[in-house]
Amino acid sequence: MYSNEVGYNSKIEGEVIVTRADAVVNWIRKHSVWPMPMGLACCAIELMASAASRYDISRFGMEVMRFSPRQSDCMIVAGTVTYKMAEVVRRIYDQMGDPKWVVAMGACASTGGMYRSYAVMQGVDNVVPVDVYVSGCPPRPEALLDAMMKLQDKIGNEPAVKNLSKEPVTSVAS
Amino acid sequence: MIDEDFVSLLLKGREYLSVLHQEDCLTLQSDPAHIIDLCTHLRDEQTFDLLADLTAIDQGEDASTRFIVVVHLYSLIHKSYLRIHVNCLDNLNPEVPSLSGVFPAANWHERETFDMFGISFTEHPNLKRILMWDEYPYYPLRKEFPLAGIEVPLPAADVSEVTGANVDPAPMMGGPFVSSSNGRLSEAEPRGKDESWTEDTEKLL
Numbered sequence: 001m002y003s004n005e006v007g008y009n010s011k012i013e014g015e016v017i018v019t020r021a022d023a024v025v026n027w028i029r030k031h032s033v034w035p036m037p038m039g040l041a042c043c044a045i046e047l048m049a050s051a052a053s054r055y056d057i058s059r060f061g062m063e064v065m066r067f068s069p070r071q072s073d074c075m076i077v078a079g080t081v082t083y084k085m086a087e088v089v090r091r092i093y094d095q096m097g098d099p100k101w102v103v104a105m106g107a108c109a110s111t112g113g114m115y116r117s118y119a120v121m122q123g124v125d126n127v128v129p130v131d132v133y134v135s136g137c138p139p140r141p142e143a144l145l146d147a148m149m150k151l152q153d154k155i156g157n158e159p160a161v162k163n164l165s166k167e168p169v170t171s172v173a174s
Numbered sequence: 175m176i177d178e179d180f181v182s183l184l185l186k187g188r189e190y191l192s193v194l195h196q197e198d199c200l201t202l203q204s205d206p207a208h209i210i211d212l213c214t215h216l217r218d219e220q221t222f223d224l225l226a227d228l229t230a231i232d233q234g235e236d237a238s239t240r241f242i243v244v245v246h247l248y249s250l251i252h253k254s255y256l257r258i259h260v261n262c263l264d265n266l267n268p269e270v271p272s273l274s275g276v277f278p279a280a281n282w283h284e285r286e287t288f289d290m291f292g293i294s295f296t297e298h299p300n301l302k303r304i305l306m307w308d309e310y311p312y313y314p315l316r317k318e319f320p321l322a323g324i325e326v327p328l329p330a331a332d333v334s335e336v337t338g339a340n341v342d343p344a345p346m347m348g349g350p351f352v353s354s355s356n357g358r359l360s361e362a363e364p365r366g367k368d369e370s371w372t373e374d375t376e377k378l379l
Contacts (some may be wrong), residue, residue, distance in 0.1 A: 048259050083341050084307050087330035090337060116344040118323025119306065126339040 025160035030152040033062040036072035041079025043106040043138040050141035069095040080108040081121045090127040104130045107137045175201055176254045195319045199255040208262050213276045222247035222256050228283035230291045234317045235271040272298035290315035322346050
């Protein structure tokens with residue numbers, strides 16, 4: 001059976017672990033996701049709640065919220081993305097080092113939500129590639145935790161070098 | 175005390191001022207030229223020293239006076255609001271003197287009103303858009319502007335080039351959500367109007 005888990009039984013295998021490079025790299029990556037809290041509206045409050053003691057996102061190894069895109073590898077877009085802000089979201093995304101992932105948290109970031117209007121971008125996936133969408137307005141912290149676990153599964157199942165070096169030509173970071 | 179004496183004293187010697195009859199609070203109508211004098215008087219002599227709101231009304235393209243700037247003042251002594259309607263004389267290039275010299279709080283309110291309605295506030299220290307980006311070509315709260323928006327380029331050309339994103343009209347299907355103000359409470363809750371028209375299909379009348 002196919003598995004990405006790193007199994008080690010010292011009684012059988014002695015001092016040697018045999019595994020695949022992808023499995024090791026992904027195992028490291030998915031248990032130390034450093035989120036970049038892109039809090040744009042009320043969803044950011046739920047994002048803070050999921051980091052606080054009651055829901056405690058650190059149980060999954062992703063409590064290190066970095067407010068600098070240079071230090072983080074998962075952008076959680078929490079809130080309404082206006083057209084004016086979309087530019088900023090894209091630039092911050094480009095400033096994050098590869099590999100990187102994006103979670104669209106809540107109805108607004110996923111689809112524009114209740115804001116069917118001239119000012120709001122109808123989904124942040126218009127400017128950045130989204131890995132996980134979370135429904136809810138705002139989503140419960142449990143929903144965000146579930147999404148982050150789904151992201152961990154996704155990280156664990158992708159080729160480790162897939163998104164390592166993107167061409168800087170397509171970047172608008174500045 | 176806001177009573178008839180107060181009103182008649184206020185109107186005395188101010189031919190440009192008239193009283194509009196509205197249910198909730200005293201409403202005056204003024205012309206743009208005297209609005210600064212009027213507000214200075216109300217602030218210094220009549221204790222209406224708190225600018226509660228400043229916005230505008232668009233009466234529609236066919237109205238004789240299209241834009242009305244609405245100012246709400248509050249007096250902590252009278253414990254009462256006072257509303258001033260200022261009719262913009264020009265429908266195409268509406269202009270009103272800025273109140274930001276009288277009430278500093280008017281600064282951002284006037285920028286928002288400029289942003290949404292395109293009303294110029296003369297002598298404003300920093301009259302530029304506050305919500306939409308600077309190059310945005312429309313005034314979104316004008317009556318002829320559709321709620322879904324109008325297609326324009328994204329504010330950042332380089333981001334638009336990389337992502338292909340654009341400022342597109344929003345889909346109107348199943349919305350917008352409104353609640354009726356009358357009728358039974360159980361029937362007045364917000365619900366989506368069946369506007370099965372989008373930016374591609376015309377609305378059926």
